[in-house]
Amino acid sequence: xxxxxxxxxxxxxxxxxxxxxxxxxxxxxxxxxxxxxxxxxxxxxxxxxxxxxxxxxxxxxxxxxxxxxxxxxxxxxxxxxxxxxxxxxxxxxxxxxxxxxxxxxxxxxxxxxxxxxxxxxxxxxxxxxxxxxxxxxxxxxxxxxxxxxxxxxxxxxxxxxxxxxxxxxxxxxxxxxxxxxxxxxxxxxxxxxxxxxxxxxxxxxxxxxxxxxxxx
Amino acid sequence: xxxxxxxxxxxxxxxxxxxxxxxxxxxxxxxxxxxxxxxxxxxxxxxxxxxxxxxxxxxxxxxxxxxxxxxxxxxxxxxxxxxxxxxxxxxxxxxxxxxxxxxxxxxxxxxxxxxxxxxxxxxxxxxxxxxxxxxxxxxxxxxxxxxxxxxxxxxxxxxxxxxxxxxxxxxxxxxxxxxxxxxxxxxxxxxxxxxxxxxxxxxxxxxxxxxxxxxxxxxxxxxxxxxxxxxxxxxxxxxxxxxxxxxxxxxxxxxxxxxxxxxxxxxxxxxxxxxxxxxxxxxxxxxxxxxxxxxxxxxxxxxxxxxxxxxxxxxxxxxxxxxxxxxxxxxxxxxxxxxxxxxxxxxxxxxxxxxxxxxxxxxxxxxxxxxxxxxxxxxxxxxxxxxxxxxxxxxxxxxxxxxxxxxxxxx
Numbered sequence: 184x185x186x187x188x189x190x191x192x193x194x195x196x197x198x199x200x201x202x203x204x205x206x207x208x209x210x211x212x213x214x215x216x217x218x219x220x221x222x223x224x225x226x227x228x229x230x231x232x233x234x235x236x237x238x239x240x241x242x243x244x245x246x247x248x249x250x251x252x253x254x255x256x257x258x259x260x261x262x263x264x265x266x267x268x269x270x271x272x273x274x275x276x277x278x279x280x281x282x283x284x285x286x287x288x289x290x291x292x293x294x295x296x297x298x299x300x301x302x303x304x305x306x307x308x309x310x311x312x313x314x315x316x317x318x319x320x321x322x323x324x325x326x327x328x329x330x331x332x333x334x335x336x337x338x339x340x341x342x343x344x345x346x347x348x349x350x351x352x353x354x355x356x357x358x359x360x361x362x363x364x365x366x367x368x369x370x371x372x373x374x375x376x377x378x379x380x381x382x383x384x385x386x387x388x389x390x391x392x393x394x395x396x397x398x399x
Numbered sequence: 400x401x402x403x404x405x406x407x408x409x410x411x412x413x414x415x416x417x418x419x420x421x422x423x424x425x426x427x428x429x430x431x432x433x434x435x436x437x438x439x440x441x442x443x444x445x446x447x448x449x450x451x452x453x454x455x456x457x458x459x460x461x462x463x464x465x466x467x468x469x470x471x472x473x474x475x476x477x478x479x480x481x482x483x484x485x486x487x488x489x490x491x492x493x494x495x496x497x498x499x500x501x502x503x504x505x506x507x508x509x510x511x512x513x514x515x516x517x518x519x520x521x522x523x524x525x526x527x528x529x530x531x532x533x534x535x536x537x538x539x540x541x542x543x544x545x546x547x548x549x550x551x552x553x554x555x556x557x558x559x560x561x562x563x564x565x566x567x568x569x570x571x572x573x574x575x576x577x578x579x580x581x582x583x584x585x586x587x588x589x590x591x592x593x594x595x596x597x598x599x600x601x602x603x604x605x606x607x608x609x610x611x612x613x614x615x616x617x618x619x620x621x622x623x624x625x626x627x628x629x630x631x632x633x634x635x636x637x638x639x640x641x642x643x644x645x646x647x648x649x650x651x652x653x654x655x656x657x658x659x660x661x662x663x664x665x666x667x668x669x670x671x672x673x674x675x676x677x678x679x680x681x682x683x684x685x686x687x688x689x690x691x692x693x694x695x696x697x698x699x700x701x702x703x704x705x706x707x708x709x710x711x712x713x714x715x716x717x718x719x720x721x722x723x724x725x726x727x728x729x730x731x732x733x734x735x736x737x738x739x740x741x742x743x744x745x746x747x748x749x750x751x752x753x754x755x756x757x758x759x760x761x762x763x764x765x766x767x768x769x770x771x772x773x774x775x776x777x778x779x780x781x782x783x784x785x786x787x788x789x790x791x792x793x794x795x796x797x798x799x800x801x802x803x804x805x806x807x808x809x810x
Contacts (some may be wrong), residue, residue: 184417186428189422191474193474200535223473223474224473225472225473226472226500227468228500228503228504228507230504230507230508230511238508239421239507239508239511239512239515240421240511242422242507244472244473245473248475254474255475256472256473258422258472260422270515270518270519270522272514273418273518274421274511274514274515274518275511277417277418277419277420277421278417278418278420308413308414309413310414310415310416310417310418311414311415311416311417312414313414324553386623
């Protein structure tokens with residue numbers, strides 16, 4: 184639910200990194216903070232507990248100005264993955280424009296992935312998001328580990344879903360992280376363009392939208 | 400992930416409402432108090448060696464130069480206005496930004512915490528309301544249940560009354576069977592006597608005919624055995640009259656039981672009632688049961704005769720049935736202080752305390768089905784109480800049972 188503030192000339196987008204506990208959501212955000220180079224790049228805000236588990240959320244703000252003078256502000260959030268923080272997940276997910284679902288590739292995590300995905304679908308409904316229309320990218324993280332589902336197995340299970348292709352990533356190695364965000368931005372753009380007429384009014388086409396935020 | 404097939408909760412619940420923003424656009428004053436800002440300005444002025452101001456982004460005059468943006472996240476929320484050299488001013492804004500960053504951490508956590516607490520509270524309230532609803536539902540159910548239990552109890556009571564009536568009929572039927580037997584006996588010998596009498600009369604008529612044809616009296620008397628015939632005829636008549644008296648007595652006793660139909664009170668003589676009961680019970684008695692009647696003089700009692708007869712008959716039958724082989728039953732009746740006391744005591748098997756405790760329960764019986772006296776002690780007690788009387792039963796195993804009834808004599 185992007186918001187256009189006419190007075191300050193800011194369009195603020197919200198993307199949420201969702202997924203089971205310890206799947207690498209914060210690591211994704213940290214890697215992005217290193218990798219992207221947009222015109223404006225805020226600090227990583229980390230609200231964590233003592234043992235590096237996310238308590239409320241992580242926040243990485245970035246942005247750039249269009250030739251028309253509109254400031255595109257992107258806020259990337261993570262949710263806490265632990266089951267007991269469901270209220271926090273809902274609060275963070277509310278008003279999201281898109282979701283990156285970070286799944287854990289380890290084969291023993293299949294069930295927690297599923298649980299978390301179902302939780303995402305349920306919570307989306309609870310905060311007024313139509314899950315079937317919500318831009319979503321699925322990332323299978325931790326490809327650098329050994330005991331993981333093969334790409335073939337993942338393909339087998341996901342290729343018939345609306346979210347195919349999924350992204351294979353290793354966030355600790357900064358691999359697949361940018362691709363995930365880029366794919367998500369590409370899925371979010373049509374909806375934003377439709378609502379705020381980015382291409383026509385602000386001369387902001389898909390490619391400049393993506394490159395403006397990723398800093399390429 | 401095992402299977403991406405999912406069922407969203409929204410399919411069932413419909414879409415919910417968005418929650419409050421957990422990352423609102425903070426202004427300078429949201430993050431720092433005026434006092435904090437003033438203190439920072441003081442310290443910055445000292446460090447930079449020149450007067451330095453922190454101006455809220457909203458309040459910045461366009462003509463102010465030498466100003467440096469202080470960003471929170473990516474947007475300026477304030478400007479540092481200073482004459483200090485740009486490098487120093489830039490360092491100062493960096494410090495200010497990190498002050499804002501730290502302050503915002505607390506603010507963000509507080510906003511998130513508040514949003515989450517509100518959400519949890521709302522959920523609790525919703526749950527609470529649902530609990531209240533379900534409590535109300537169950538309370539309604541409980542009330543309905545009470546009504547249904549009452550209806551069922553009414554049903555059961557109705558059935559019980561119907562069974563009472565049926566049992567009462569069965570008691571009367573039992574009585575009727577006994578009475579029929581008692582009447583059949585005399586009727587049998589009356590009929591047989593009459594038949595014999597009729598042949599005797601024929602003999603006498605034949606004897607008369609012989610006399611008229613000129614036979615001698617002595618011869619006729621001898622050949623027709625007239626001495627025996629007349630003597631036996633006399634005996635037959637006496638027996639027959641006895642039989643008729645017995646039948647009429649039974650009918651009279653029986654009238655006590657059935658004259659009712661209406662339950663009007665009439666003066667009754669208790670001794671007569673007890674006699675009737677003994678008489679009517681006669682066919683049920685075997686030889687080894689001794690009945691002792693001990694009747695004192697008692698006043699007439701205004702009573703529903705049929706009901707009282709039935710009650711006393713039932714108690715008397717109980718006494719008979721309590722005696723297996725031989726034994727005795729004492730029936731005593733006397734009056735004291737305007738009250739008639741009746742005692743029916745048997746030497747039968749008696750009851751233990753557990754049985755005794757249940758004797759007034761409707762349909763409680765120790766007898767095989769169909770052999771009960773029917774009325775039962777419940778009804779006996781009801782009848783006695785309807786006459787302002789009392790009934791008391793004492794018993795112990797092997798010691799027989801004593802039933803004491805008291806009935807006040809009212810005028």
